[in-house]
Amino acid sequence: MKLTILFGGASYEHEISIVSAITLKAKLSGFDLSFVFCDQDHTFYFVPSSKMKATTFSKGEHKKMPKLSLENGCFAQKTMFSTVKHKDLVINLIHGGDGEDGTVPALLDFFSIKYIGPRVNASVFSYDKRYTKYLCEAKGIKSVSYETLSAKEHKDVTLSYPVIIKPASLGSSIGVSIVRDESELDYALDSAFEFDNNVLVEPFIEGVKEYNLAGFMADGKMHFSIVEEPQKNEFLDFEKKYMDFSRSEQVLKADISEVLVSKLRTNFEKIYRGLFEGALIRCDFFVIDGEVYLNEINPIPGSMANYLFEDFKGCIEALSKSLPHAKRAKVSYEYIHSISSAKGK
């Protein structure tokens, strides 16, 4: 199977996208893989498989590699006398900004490049945590209470401490802090506002049970991973999460009842259906008093959450055969024709 892994991006998660891509290279060995790197200035480069190591990018060696441009149906590589067209199915592995905020999905849609990953609408509802709350509300999914703060207007926090402060639109725990009392608030807000003009405040629930579940739709039905109980170091800080993105060993199933597994799957499916088709996503849930709460949606999870699936290659193959097709509207000139002929032109 042929696949192009698209990674990088002008994002705070640029580095972990590189780590993710390197991990997938190993995990999908046997596939015919190619690699397209999106640099921070939005230039695309074709990266030979042999150069897929982190230092290639940190040292800027990619700048000597062939540049690509987007054309209808492909990434085009222009040489002096011809154009090589890279037309393989793409995995969008750009984490965070660009990749998960809807920008790269829109580019791929516009240029009719087939891809695995969330579409524009799905990206908007998962990238900004405020919109994930709207989605939960609309779909009848529980999520913890929250309030929003904006960098532009001063507003007090009304939730009782401890609270957790999160930039509205970043993953990988960047800019996230736990605030135990008011004295710690300003510093936490400053850290969060560095990354986003909008911040979410949620109650911090000590020792809450957390479960991760990944899945995707193929052949008209949902396919789920095992449920993992992630190891917690209060919450995952960036460095820990960074290492997390290079995971490739299958993890152990969480020791939970079939009833709870089924509740988690039901909630996952409610979120997924009608919005996330084409993507393999991971949902992170809390369980409080036996009730399932959505914590967050990872529409492009680190290294595609490969470690949660028994047959990861099989999953990618199944998903690649069930991608949604963006219907392109047929254009007509019916009215212009009728008006022109009425005018005798």
Add this chain to the structure above:
Amino acid sequence: MKLTILFGGASYEHEISIVSAITLKAKLSGFDLSFVFCDQDHTFYFVPSSKMKATTFSKGEHKKMPKLSLENGCFAQKTMFSTVKHKDLVINLIHGGDGEDGTVPALLDFFSIKYIGPRVNASVFSYDKRYTKYLCEAKGIKSVSYETLSAKEHKDVTLSYPVIIKPASLGSSIGVSIVRDESELDYALDSAFEFDNNVLVEPFIEGVKEYNLAGFMADGKMHFSIVEEPQKNEFLDFEKKYMDFSRSEQVLKADISEVLVSKLRTNFEKIYRGLFEGALIRCDFFVIDGEVYLNEINPIPGSMANYLFEDFKGCIEALSKSLPHAKRAKVSYEYIHSISSAKGK
């Protein structure tokens, strides 16, 4: 003032985008205008001002014009020996698919081209009427009750007749029907599902008062148009709406109280702030028993709702000076460097 009007698109509203662009050409005379046409196959063409008439496109004459490609900061026009870069501020005037669904905004953001128009998030919340309902719910704005039907699963309509059936994601009344009793339902649903897999059902309220208000944010404050009471022919059919897109004469103010004007503005601002910055939008409201209900958001209204503003040119100038800047994240290789040096590489 220099402006590029971007119009066309692979959309059911392709024709009305052409009409809109021709109308703006006249309305913005005196500005230094240029025109970029997006064909249904997603090729961009540079259109000389003298060729800006409807038949240019219906006859396919644009295909002989210079092709453009997207590059960092511009639409690039390549000639044999050089590249002309069109760098002017863009008005996104692609109505419907491509323009209003977030795709074109994402392209312009990605290539750092400045533009007037809704950003990706704003587009998603206004293009799909289901998501507009989510937004109303979250912002505490009233909207009429609704249910959704999907082409994939049979579900009965539970609202009482008459109801109005709308494709979830199209404007300009395309695929919209009023259904007075069950016998008319199947035909109406077939018409709507032709355009979208998801359909909204709402109560049809005979003789409901309807008011349109346009506005935008500039210099940190809202600027509103007059309020119009649109003429109704039960609801605007496509042909009527089509003619509507070529309006350029200023209309009369609706004869309503200052209190109602102020209520409409308050609701408009709740929708706009924090989401629609950079765009001039029109909101269509219902008023039922003195209460304001949002009917729909037009994030790129026909001919930019110029006919609702006294000094339309002044509005475009003010808006052009208050456009949001997409922050591009700074990329660091901190972790890769630290890991590499720990490994001694």
